[in-house]
Each structure stands twice: as structure tokens, then as C-alpha cells.
Amino acid sequence: MKKKTLLILVLALCASLGRAQEGGRYVFSYLSYGLGGRVAAVAGRDISPIEAQSSSSWHNPATTDTLNARIVEFSYYNYFAGIQRFTAHYTLQTRVGAIALHAVHFGYGEFQGRDSYDNPTGSFSATDNAVAAAWAKPLSDSSIRIGISVKALLSSYEQYSSFAMSSDIGLYWQSPDSKLAAGLVFRNLGYQIKPFTETSRSSLPWGIDIGISKKLEHAPFRINLNLVDLQTWNLGFDATETQSPTQGATAGSSYPWYREFILHTAFGLEFTPSRNFRLMASYNPRIRNELKETTLGGASGFAFGLAFSSRKFQFSFNQLFYHSSSGIQGITASYKF
Secondary structure (H helix, E strand, O other): OHHHHHHHHHHHHHHHHHHHOOOOOEOOHHHHOOOOOOHHHHOOOOOOOOOOOOOHHHHOHHHHHHOOOOEEEEEEEEOHHHOEEEEEEEEEEEOOEEEEEEEEEEEEEEEEEEOOOOOEEEEEEEEEEEEEEEEEEEOOOOOEEEEEEEEEEEEEEOOEEEEEEEEEEEEEEEOOOOOEEEEEEEEEEEEEEEOOOOOOOOEOOOEEEEEEEEEOOOOOEEEEEEEOOOOOOOOOEEOOOOOOOOOOOEEOOOOOHHHHHHHOEEEEEEEEEEOOEEEEEEEOHHHHHHHOOOOOOOOOOEEEEEEEEOOOEEEEEEEEEEEOOEEEEEEEEEEEO
């Protein structure tokens, strides 16, 4: 009875949030970005990792229970135009289940303020921040795990600030031979408690994601497939040469059903010739569709990475391509106690 009641509450909350977000505008969009050292392996969100990292819990809290040791993880990503991201993650096992702690900081640099007469008003900064706690434990079937996380979100841009609370609910399953894994996540279910202005309250970027990962039987490869943003079918985004720079791209364009389906997918591949070395590559069709140049696609939507690991330490490097003009570089280091 309790399980049925929980399911009804989750579905009702998702339905209400879906109606609230039909306008297509939301805040705290950085919640949808991939974190950690496996970004290049999964094209963003790490929903169903066969070998989870501490940061995997940020994307699917149920994966917290797959880590049987205390692990600390730090990452740094350098975006274009001086934008930087720092994250820290920590996981541990307790008597009541596995727990993970997360901290995320986006810094967008310093800006020079101007009034309506173009007079300088001083410099200001813009930041996005989040802290989160996740908990997970096995269900009656120990191969299935359930997890929940709570996130406190704070954004500050010049004199404007906003605060929100959100939660993720996840399920994770792994086969007994650890060669197949699947995950389901209801993410960013929450509310903007303090909007930037009294009349600007918006929705959070909530979503429903499914992930499947498979380790091949007789080859050193792992295949990752994500189906993301399943709460919204139409993800079409049309950018054509005929539009002026002020018009931008048209969101919600009508695509054939098969193209809409592709925009919901993200593909990743890991080459694991040994336990201590891994190469990663992935492709995100939606990123490419929205950010590629109309006449020159370049590497938009692709990501590549490599990772080295020992019994205690792991280091990874990721190169992400959002736009043909520049890429995003990130490093991640973790230590197992």
C-alpha cells in the first residue's frame, strides 16, 4: 500500500510540474549538465553506470549504494568566455544506507555594470551554486536499488538572487555478472522558493530519464544509451540561415517522429583494454542539433575522454564539443579510502 501511495504521489507531482513548464522557460538550467569524470562516456548524465563514481549519484541517487567505500571526488571544467565549474563529491556507507554529499559551483566571471546613461556602476559577478545529499539502499531484491536526493539551489546575478529546493528519485538495477545495468530517474522535482523578482517565478528543469549500459561479453567495450527528457516529446529546435541573429533559433519545431526520437537519445562508448585505463567517446544529437553552425557542423555534440586508475586513485580528462568554435575541457580526480 505504501509503495502504491508513493507512486501516485510521484506521478501527480510530475503531472503538475509538466503543466507548469509548458511555457518552455525555466530556471537553474545548470542542473541538466553532466558532472564528473564519466561525462564523455555517457554524453552527459550518468544514469546507469556499470562502474559508478561518486559523482554518478548526482545524476541518479540510486547509484550511491553501488559504492562500497568512502570516496572523495573533485572536478574542474573550463568553459569558454572565462566560465568555470568546480564540483566536489563524497560517498560513504552507513547502517541506514549509502549516503552521498555534493557541492557544485558555476562561476561566470566579473562584469562591468552600466546604468541607462552608460555610466559605470561598478563590477559584479554571477554564480550558480548547489549542495545536495543523496541516500540509497537495496530493495528486497538486492540487485535493485532505490535512491532519493535533496538539493538546495542558489543563483546570484548582480543584485538579483534566487533560491529553490529540488529532489531526484531514482532506481538502479545491475545484473549479477555486472555486465548489464539500467536506471530510471525523476529529476529536479522542486519549487523556486525565492524568484529573482516578485513576478518572475519559473519552473525547474524537471525531467524523466532512462539509461542502459552493457558490457560486451568477448570484447573490451561498454555501450551506454540514455533516453532523456521523456516528459516532453517535442524537442525540435530549428536554426536556419534565413533567420537573423536577433531572431535566433525556433524552439518547438515540428520534426518527423523518428527525428524527435533521436533527439531524446545520447550514445556513449567505453574502451577498457585494462582495469587501469579507459577511453571514452559519446554523441549527443540534441546538442548538435541546437548548437551546430548551419553551414559547418564541426564536432558539436561529440565528447571524448580518457581515464587512469589504480586501487585507490583515479584521474580522468574530458573534452566536450558544444560549438565548433571552441571546446570544454575538464579534469576529475578521486580517492578511495
